[in-house]
Amino acid sequence: MSSPVTTEASHNDPLMSKSHNYKHLTPEEVEHFLTKGWLRVPGAIKEENIDKWMQDLWTRIDYDEHDKSTWHSEYLHLPRHREVPAEEFAPEAWNKIVDIVGGEDRIDPVRERYYGDAFIINFGSEDKTTQTVEYRPQDKDGWHTDDDWYRLFLDSTGNAMTVIHCAHVKDCKQFTTVTAKRGDVLLLHGLLPHTTSANHLHYARVISNPHVSLHSPLNLNRPDGNYSLLEQVILRNLGRDAVPEFQPTRERKSWYPRNAGFKRAKAQDELKRMIAAAKSKGLDESTVDSIYLRQGTKEFEEFERRNGFDKDINAETGLVMVQHTVGEWVPAGVSST
Numbered sequence: 001m002s003s004p005v006t007t008e009a010s011h012n013d014p015l016m017s018k019s020h021n022y023k024h025l026t027p028e029e030v031e032h033f034l035t036k037g038w039l040r041v042p043g044a045i046k047e048e049n050i051d052k053w054m055q056d057l058w059t060r061i062d063y064d065e066h067d068k069s070t071w072h073s074e075y076l077h078l079p080r081h082r083e084v085p086a087e088e089f090a091p092e093a094w095n096k097i098v099d100i101v102g103g104e105d106r107i108d109p110v111r112e113r114y115y116g117d118a119f120i121i122n123f124g125s126e127d128k129t130t131q132t133v134e135y136r137p138q139d140k141d142g143w144h145t146d147d148d149w150y151r152l153f154l155d156s157t158g159n160a161m162t163v164i165h166c167a168h169v170k171d172c173k174q175f176t177t178v179t180a181k182r183g184d185v186l187l188l189h190g191l192l193p194h195t196t197s198a199n200h201l202h203y204a205r206v207i208s209n210p211h212v213s214l215h216s217p218l219n220l221n222r223p224d225g226n227y228s229l230l231e232q233v234i235l236r237n238l239g240r241d242a243v244p245e246f247q248p249t250r251e252r253k254s255w256y257p258r259n260a261g262f263k264r265a266k267a268q269d270e271l272k273r274m275i276a277a278a279k280s281k282g283l284d285e286s287t288v289d290s291i292y293l294r295q296g297t298k299e300f301e302e303f304e305r306r307n308g309f310d311k312d313i314n315a316e317t318g319l320v321m322v323q324h325t326v327g328e329w330v331p332a333g334v335s336s337t
């Protein structure tokens with residue numbers, strides 16, 4: 001357990017000219033987040049949450065856990081059937097998130113305040129088990145930030161942080177491969193590009209990647225210097241004490257999440273298989289836990305709102321209806337289009 005700490009100002013760093021009170025971050029964790037833009041919280045997910053949601057994973061995707069010849073896709077994104085409040089899912093990670101964003105009162109009270117079972121599964125492949133070619137991280141395809149539902153500006157907080165349970169991460173001058181164990185949580189600054197790594201072990205590597213949304217943009221001009229860690233990361237990377245001249249160049253906008261298109265298209269088929277599995281055990285449909293069985297209720301409406309499904313589809317970009325693949329390695333000297 002971490003104990004409450006106060007990090008005192010570094011005399012050379014104007015951004016740290018004020019002391020900050022962190023209740024759940026150690027000085028080492030503060031420094032790590034400031035310099036790397038991410039933080040690992042080992043074993044932060046409650047075991048019961050993992051067990052409960054993983055037990056019907058194979059039913060949902062219709063693959064045989066013990067027969068890899070049935071693993072038809074290397075990479076799958078699933079929709080969300082169940083949710084719990086973020087602080088209940090991984091309490092210690094939530095406490096550190098609150099410290100990083102500068103207080104719980106900055107967090108949007110609705111958007112993504114629940115975490116769910118929208119798993120992303122990287123199965124690897126038989127070919128990759130014998131692959132020995134090594135490439136540079138910068139030659140990897142698929143680097144991105146998670147911003148498929150809003151117009152991104154320097155101070156945007158639609159995705160203030162990406163929360164990953166088991167993954168591989170990096171930053172632009174410095175590339176870091178992160179391995180994680182079951183139950184670990186990785187907290188990433190929302191502007192930190194990341195990508196998947198190849199799964200050479202050919203097993204079901206499962207993560208979920210919810211986000212932390214704030215109700216207001218970041219403030220990159222605080223005369224009192226009381227910047228949150230999220231703000232400090234940006235300022236440090238810009239080499240600035242403040243960015244008083246920053247103004248969004250266009251209207252701020254948000255839409256229905258573009259990538260929810262192909263994920264939600266799977267929900268009804270998954271639900272049918274979950275119901276069939278229950279019936280095969282002599283159980284009633286009502287024993288199946290899925291929000292999609294409660295459409296038309298207040299609870300479903302709240303679920304829709306929390307996940308941005310009440311918003312309009314972006315007329316310009318529409319919805320992505322094709323599952324994207326795991327990013328490929330592009331050998332140096334070969335350009336990708």
Ligand SMILES: [Fe+2]
Nearest residue numbers: 144145146194
């Ligand atoms: Fe991502």
